[in-house]
Amino acid sequence: MLDAALKTQLKSYLEMVREPIELVATLDDGAKSVEMREMLEDIAAQSDKVSVRTDGTATRTPSFGIARVGEAARVEFAGLPLGHEFTSLVLALLHVGGHPPKEDEAVLESIAAIQEDHHFVTYMSLSCQNCPTVVQALNTMAALNPHIRHTAVEGSLFQDEITEKNVLAVPTMYLDGELFGQGRMDARDIVGKIDTGASSREAERMTAMDPFDVLVVGGGPAGASAAIYAARKGIRTGLVAERFGGQVLDTMAIENLVSVPYTEGPKLAAALEEHVNAYETEMIKGQRASALRVAGEDGLHRVEFEGGGELAARNVVLATGARWRTMGVPGEDEYRNKGVTFCPHCDGPLFKGKRVAVIGGGNSGVEAAIDLAGIVGHVTLIEFLDEMRADDVLQRKLRSLDNVDIVLGARTTEVLGDGTQVTGLVYEDRASGESRTVELQGVFVQIGLLPNTDWLRGSVELSDRGEIVIDEAGHTNVPGVFAAGDATTEPFKQIVVAMGGGSTAALSAFDHLIRTSAPAAVAS
Template sequence: MLDDSLKTQLSAYLEKLQQPIQLVASLDGSDASRELEALLQGIAALNDKVEYLRADDDARKPSFAIVRAGTDIDVRFAGIPMGHEFTSLVLALLWVGGHPPKLEEEVQNQVRDLEGEFRFETYMSLSCQSCPDTVQALNLMSVLNPNIKHVAIDGALFQEEVEARGIMSVPTIFLNGQPFDQGRMTVEQVLAKLDTGAASRAAEQIAKKDAFDVLVVGGGPAGAAAAVYAARKGIRTGVAAERFGGQVLDTMAIENFISMSYTEGPKLAVALEQHVRDYEVDVMNLQRASKLVPASQPGGLITVELENGASLKARSVILSTGARWRQMNVPGEEQYKNKGVAYCPHCDGPLFKGKRVAVIGGGNSGVEAAIDLAGIVAHVTLVEFDTKLRADEVLQRKLRSLPNVEIIVNGQTTEVLGDGAKVTGLVVKDRASGQSRTIELEGVFVQIGLLPNTEWLKGSVELSPRGEIVIDERGATSVPGVFAAGDATTVPYKQIVIAMGAGSTAALSAFDHLIRTSAPAEQAAAA
């Protein structure tokens, strides 16, 4: 399973091992077990510190554990961690082998100090770009604290288990046999749920911070660019972000980012954060803003209140809170979210193998989702509200060529049906005739655009009728000293490269604002 290129890369990584490790496999006679055995034997052949063993002591087959020899430290995978999870495999090998992780020592100590027994199970899919972050976070925690155990389970390979537990979205995490959480999680987010005092301690630390010259709210492409440009001016810069990377973390393939022909969202998000941390920027993750309080006088301090009760002050603020998937807002959608209603076809598509699904939305995202899903599921029904599809013609031609796809235009989704545990159907009304039909299916993928994350700004800055922050050509908002950039604003095109340019513009404008507002204050002080 390892070609020459992967062997070369992996061999270089394994040179970093500080302690011997064992790859302990549990296998049966299946093709998947034979593939896994070949992978593990191939890895063991690359370095003398790696030993392959066969135990067959796990009920899940194929599975394997990466064990630090002579200790109870291990990481386990149920399945073959290739695709997006290959990086998780490499990191697990290194961490179990004693290579230090790139995680703040304070956070590592929080993990080590956790008391109790924690048995985590994460259901993931190899095509899910959100899953590796969660898998890697829990793997790392299990290496740092022997009381924490973790197994990453390929849902597509263990479908009977997925069905029995009613899992319809990945990543889905169980703790000690009970549902724990769903979606992308970092070590800090897991800690926040396990360590109830973590949030209050974080709030106390934030409350002690001095005022920033520039405070960026949001950590997507616009926020990252703004932070870099502000920090390069030598001024005190901070970033408060709910999750660094923003919506980029949920983006699969990026093929129009100038200078690189292809990349993936999570990789770009890591690069963005690393670039920001190359400068003296105070990055505050897991922080959600709740209120903006303008300065009480010209040149005064602006306040950003956070949901945890803390407040940050700054001489200028750049709002880059981005956007999120728009919901249909029909009966049944909220009830069956993650129970058949999904928003990421790349992540959750493999869980619907051989089933019937619908895609809501006929733009590029919707049509691309339908094309991808058609290769996995039994049948796809695409529903578009408009009288015609809005996707690029090349995508429409591809979609219409697929035999297991039905296209409904001029259709309005009015209800998601279910049996209390999972989705069973969709009600669609023909907007021309007014007649409704019920479509029997097990999954609904919503792809109908974006909604700006600006609810917390109502009454503070001017918003458009669509809830976007109104800005001028310099990124200035209606409030002096407050600038904005990216998908949360009235910029007409929601693109990564445009958001970065807008973030840079906002930072330069904020710096210009600081220069112009500080001079009168300094003159007044001198007088």
């Protein structure tokens, strides 16, 4: 079942298991049960602290639980955790076996404090890049707290259950039989929804922290770069973010990061987080900024958060990024990263030879259509207005391409799919009211970005688009406040550009710190 290389890798990981564990399987005579038995036996063969039992009585077949010898299983997999979920399996083996998880101490304390009995069920797909974050978080909670159980269900093997619950997107989480949440969530997010007191405790902890020399607000490529460059200067550095990784987490394939021919968003985000943690940086996740109070007489800027806490710093780097402006139509969210995408530069090559649509007739939409026309089989550009708003030179270029159709005065009303990927879209002719369907495999939404800067209005200068106005060195109009990345007036919203902007902002912050903290005169 497992190839030789995977067995060798697994064997080295299982050396970290501290307590004997059992794999308790519930099987039948089906092909998937045969595969599961082989997989479990392969795992057990790599460590004398792992054994297999096949007398399980779980409600789903095939499935298996992971338990310490003598205990009931609290971590369960219904289906074969391969693909993206194999890492989830390995981590579950380690954590049930007593190897400590890599998690913030405050989160671990909150997990341990849960006293009510809970059973989580996560419906996931082996090809889903966001599912492992949820599965691993809940597995960790179950491994650490005897009051918590978690079952990860591979949706494709339990289609009747999926249909019954009308699960149309993964990951979908149920808690004690009731819908709990959908989409990417980490342990901090989950604990915060269960234990409302965790938020207030975290707010108190943050407010009590000593001021930072540099506080980075935002955890995307710009924020990570800024934190690394600041921390390397040996100054007190903090990074606070709602979710570390930002838009990168939602990117399936990245092929334009210089020197890295191919990576995936979650992998890049994990690498960035590991790099930040290699330095003495105070990282705080799961916090959304709500206000910036610029420095008063004490010289400290203060950032307030929706959870109630605040942080103080001599210098602040704003790197809160942006979110894609969406169409707001049925099917759009369901097929995001399954054909609905927002970056032609990143994802265009994945649609080579296929039919796609571009939504939006401004400069970004027309430029995207021109770029895609050289890669894909056919492009349909759909614009809401009766004319395109792009520069004339771009429009002339677009109209010269023989594999492009332009539809004006059209309102997209639905994205169609087969459950796994986009198959088409529906638009309404605004003049006649007639609905029309276009068969295609990809939809590139190019109706603009929305910077995450609403909380900054009245604190720093924003452009008419809501972007933070910066100069070439990342300065805002407020001394000691800098900015970088997609939240700013930087015209090119790319990962590598954001990284450079983050490092520039951090270096400017360090320069400002030196100049403002130096003594007025040197004693003779």
